[in-house]
Amino acid sequence: MAATAPWDLSCHLDVNFKTEQHAFIAYTSLAVDKELQPDKVRRVMSVSTQQAFCSVEARLLRxxxxxxVDVLTLATRTIREYGQD
Structure with missing residues (x-):
């Protein structure tokens, strides 16, 4: 199913970490993975505000x-296991 207009599909994710250092660890873990189809999926990340994804196709957005979220889960578990408060 093709989208009717460019970037008309989006989702937002806010994740609260215990410390700014934990947020930065998760951010740097996620920042190395680039989108496989950057012409169809755009990701905007920030440590201090929010995570936003936009896509021209629902399948690609999902x-x-x-x-x-899989990598975020792994980073969060690693922080929980090895992070210092």
């Missing part, structure tokens, strides 16, 4: 967001 796949990109799902992969992001």
């Amino acid at each position: 796949a990109s967001f799902s992969a992001f």
Whole structure:
């Protein structure tokens, strides 16, 4: 199913970490993974505000967001296990 207008599909994710250092660890872990189809999925990340994804296709938005959440989950578990408060 093709989108009717460019970037008309989006989702937002806010994740609160215990410390700014934990947020930065998660950010740097996620920043190395670039979008596989940057002409169709755009990701905007920030440590201090929010995470936003936009896509021209719902299928790509779901796949990109799902992969992001998988890496975010791994980073969060690593912080929980090895992070210092």
